[in-house]
Amino acid sequence: MFETKVVAFTPSNTRLDTVRQMTKDEFIEYHGSGTLRKNTRLGMANHEHYLQERIAYEFGREFRVGYATRILVGKAISEGDNKGNTELGWHAERYINTRVFDEDKCQVAYITYENAEGEIVEGNGIVLLETSFQLPPGRCVFAIVQEYDRSTDERKSAVNPF
Numbered sequence: 001m002f003e004t005k006v007v008a009f010t011p012s013n014t015r016l017d018t019v020r021q022m023t024k025d026e027f028i029e030y031h032g033s034g035t036l037r038k039n040t041r042l043g044m045a046n047h048e049h050y051l052q053e054r055i056a057y058e059f060g061r062e063f064r065v066g067y068a069t070r071i072l073v074g075k076a077i078s079e080g081d082n083k084g085n086t087e088l089g090w091h092a093e094r095y096i097n098t099r100v101f102d103e104d105k106c107q108v109a110y111i112t113y114e115n116a117e118g119e120i121v122e123g124n125g126i127v128l129l130e131t132s133f134q135l136p137p138g139r140c141v142f143a144i145v146q147e148y149d150r151s152t153d154e155r156k157s158a159v160n161p162f
Helices: 016-020 024-031 034-042 046-060 084-098
Strands: 064-065 071-074 103-116 120-132 140-151
Touching: 016 046, 016 084, 024 034, 024 046, 034 046, 046 064, 046 140, 084 103, 084 120, 084 140, 103 140
Parallel strands: none
Antiparallel strands: 064 140, 071 103, 103 120, 120 140
8 A cells, every 4th residue: 555645844935835735625715626616615525526626736737646545556667769758757857856845755656546436547657755735644646647558558658747
């Protein structure tokens, strides 16, 4: 089981400090999508929807949050003469070197994730080891940047996680 560890917040002297410290309700009001805001006003259960939007907003659109029991993390696979693998390296290095909060520790990894529908998604990506974002216990934040397609035995093109 791989779980992202929650650590103390350290101010970064950016406007994102305010976002990082927002409560769930504040985030929904100021940064949530129209659907999230409306469904919240209607009294719908919104925790998973909120987490998906908050993780994408704070870490990047390709980042997901999943239950640690549904995620396997291993060593990323390097391949020569593979455009997607080269792009993965560029995206990961840039993400690691330009992160706003020093306490957000991440690494490149091979990630296998089983979603709520039982579908398995896997590939090289970025996994968050530690963060000051108030993540619920038993969760992991990750982005699959270069997905592996089991049906064709091929690695797909890399996507920009930002």
